[in-house]
Amino acid sequence: MNNHPSHIAIIMDGNGRWAQAQGKNRTYGHEKGSEVVRSITTYCAKHPEIDRLTLYAFSTENWKRPKMEVEFLMKLLQKYLKKELPTYLEGNICFQPVGDLTSFSDSLQKTIEEVKTATQHCTGLIQSLALNYGGRDEVVRAAASLQASNTIISLESITAHLDCATDVDLLIRTGGDHRLSNFMLWQSAYAELFFTNTLWPEFTSDELEKIIHKFKKVERRFGGLH
């Protein structure tokens, strides 16, 4: 058995609990979490067998949070993208956001577009941040676009109209909960699911490496026989 996870997707959960456990504001956890985004992305970029890393950063449901937390997350995202552009370029990492970006401020949309354009020539890892992303919303938007272009519905045409047309091989959720929270529902049809109690700010590339090691031992049958 020598599967390697070509597409890894991570539900980065547990930032708030991590901060609160230390008597800090939830926002402190998001700040720390953004540093882990950088380190995990850099790790994946150094492993050529990993083609794609998709990170759940803000769900279509996260708008329900207090205004102050949502605003903090928007500012943090903009700050992260501006600051990390050199990391993308040095690591030959191509940034391809997924999600409905039209709900963001013009200024944030502009920054997202700038990083996307500036890194589109990069041929290494494709890093996607899932931003205002929901698996159901993604399928609805794909269906609407198929209808608008009068395209025949098929497995291939739906897949091609999604924000991300690539199946997930390995899906990891940090933070101890065992649910998908509307993440990559279509793409994870045959993903291997790994859950860890580690809170996202404490997740490390060592732990990712251990999970990848376990993934490699799994026999994936895709409905067939081995």
Ligand code: IPE
């Ligand atoms: C995940 O951490 C980050 C986002 C959803 C933006 P949480 O903020 O959900 O942290 P917990 O799960 O409440 O600890």
Ligand code: IPE
């Ligand atoms: C999922 O985490 C969303 C992100 C990690 C961005 P949540 O904390 O929003 O999920 P629930 O509410 O526990 O399902």
Ligand code: MG
């Ligand atoms: Mg959470």
